[in-house]
Amino acid sequence: MxxxxxxxxxxxxxxxxxxxxxxxxxxxxxxxxxxxxxxxxxxxxxxxxxxxxxxxxxxxxxxxxxxxxxxxxxxxxxxxxxxxxxxxxxxxxxxxxxxxxxxxxxxxxxxxxxxxxxxxxxxxxxxxxxxxxHAIAPRTIPLIYRHNDEPLSAVSAVSERVASLADNVYAVKVKVAQDALEDEIKLIHQILAIRPNLKLRLDANRGFNLEQAIEFAACLPLASIEYIEEPCQNPDDNQAFYQAIEMPWALDESLNSPDYQFTMQAGLTALIIKPMLIGSIEKLQQLIDTATEHGVRCILSSSLEASLGIEALNRLASIITPDEIPGLDTLAAFSQDLVVSTGxxxxxxxxxxxxxxxxxxx
Incomplete structure (x- = not known):
């Protein structure tokens, strides 16, 4: 042989x-x-x-x-x-x-x-x-959110985290639809005041109704927003949101439905793909191929896995979405590593x- x-x-x-x-x-x-x-x-x-x-x-x-x-x-x-x-x-x-x-x-x-x-x-x-x-240096988009032991108007604490970002960080993900609209609008502007060149990926987790989503987006500088994930409680409102404000939007939770089939819609710019919630690598690849044919970006994201899972997602992202930086910035909150050491x-x-x-x- x-x-x-x-x-x-x-x-x-x-x-x-x-x-x-x-x-x-x-x-x-x-x-x-x-x-x-x-x-x-x-x-x-x-x-x-x-x-x-x-x-x-x-x-x-x-x-x-x-x-x-x-x-x-x-x-x-x-x-x-x-x-x-x-x-x-x-x-x-x-x-x-x-x-x-x-x-x-x-x-x-x-x-x-x-x-x-x-x-x-x-x-x-x-x-x-x-x-x-595919053992590469970890790549991720930093995640910015208010810790629940911080006051609702925690702009100063979050601002410190933004100010400490490395110079080569060009984009961050910001959790929104968590607190009062005024506080979150203030937070977005404060982030951009500290780092004007940052691009923001907003994640609403279907936290706004259509009117709230439009009101929120209307107060933000569109040029600084890459997209907003799942802006509306009712996903059917996402196109109306885009028609009103022209802010690009992305799908996240919608992909978790076993009945989900990709359909191109006005304003849809990205799919935030959580492999642990979707299925096999073959299924992921089919979804990515279809979305890419329509010019829609595909970005792998964590489902809050421990370090073993995050390392695998980082390797997988380098294989099936090599041109996109994955959203894997969730390990800082973990008290321990799992099998794979991150220090x-x-x-x-x-x-x-x-x-x-x-x-x-x-």
Whole structure:
């Protein structure tokens, strides 16, 4: 057998393990209008080999669902719960044992749980070496938002964060539709007073009705706004918003619907794609190809994953959206890293995590 033939011999899954993690947040992170103070999820580990080599890979699977820090249910994000994913994975793992790694793609295609489909397809990509050679310096758009322990008029605190941005930062993402319109308008102008050359990506999370969205946008310098994500509570109003104010807008939450099909609309300039909420890498690529054909930008964004998931998203973004900087600036609030160190004092390793299920040759 030639070296090329040996390299092409399919890898067989010889050991899989499923672990659960929970990481406390130093500061609650916004999820729409709610906040979370803890992030939980799963780590799926796999070893695969053939006659000449062995590969190991780990992926984070963390649907964005559950309860916020006040006990309210998160809605509009992952439709599946962590328990749903755990149950389905526990069933799948024995069926994957001693199978080709391509079986991961079969299960990813069959799964109705987007986070699981993404995780399985990502695990296949890692084992197949498709993420190799894409270890790049982290790229992200800084996220600006008011911490919930700051006063409503927290312009000065946020301004300090803006002033500390590196000189090579050309754009930031700003959470809006969280507080009073006057405070948020003041905040936008204060950011631009400090860094006039910044371009702003506003994220409303469907927080405005049509009239509020128009009133808010009318008070802002359009030339400084790249786009506003999901400006209206009713997505059907987004085109009317654009016709009134001509501010480019983007879709985010709308993509999470299992029935979503890309349709070009007036003013639509970008899709904010959260892979954990959408599905397999193949599904992501199809969506990106369709949107790109219509001149719509595609920007990968986090679903508040821990460091293992963020590193994977950074690598994936460099492969499927190489011309766009992803929105992955959410790790600062995490008290610990997960498997992949970003320099925090504590990094949870696989051995530190509770084992939920496993398979092996023995």
């Amino acid at each position: 030639t070296t090329t033939q040996q390299q092409l011999t399919p890898l067989t899954l010889t050991q899989l393990s499923l672990h659960q993690f929970t990481v406390d947040l130093d500061k609650p992170l916004p999820v729409g209008k709610l906040r979370i103070a803890q992030r939980s999820g799963l780590v799926l580990s796999a070893i695969a080999s053939n006659s000449t080599r062995q590969q190991q890979a780990l992926v984070e699977i963390s649907p964005l669902s559950g309860l916020d820090n006040q006990g309210q249910a998160l809605s509009g994000f992952s439709s599946e719960s962590l328990a749903d994913v755990t149950q389905q994975l526990s069933t799948i793992l024995p069926q994957l044992q001693q199978q080709s790694i391509d079986k991961l793609l079969d299960f990813a295609q069959e799964s109705t749980l987007p986070s699981l489909a993404f995780g399985l397809s990502q695990l296949h990509a890692k084992l197949a070496g498709k993420f190799d050679g 925090k004092a504590n990094c949870l390793k696989l051995a530190d995590l509770p084992l939920l299920a496993s398979t092996s040759n023995s």
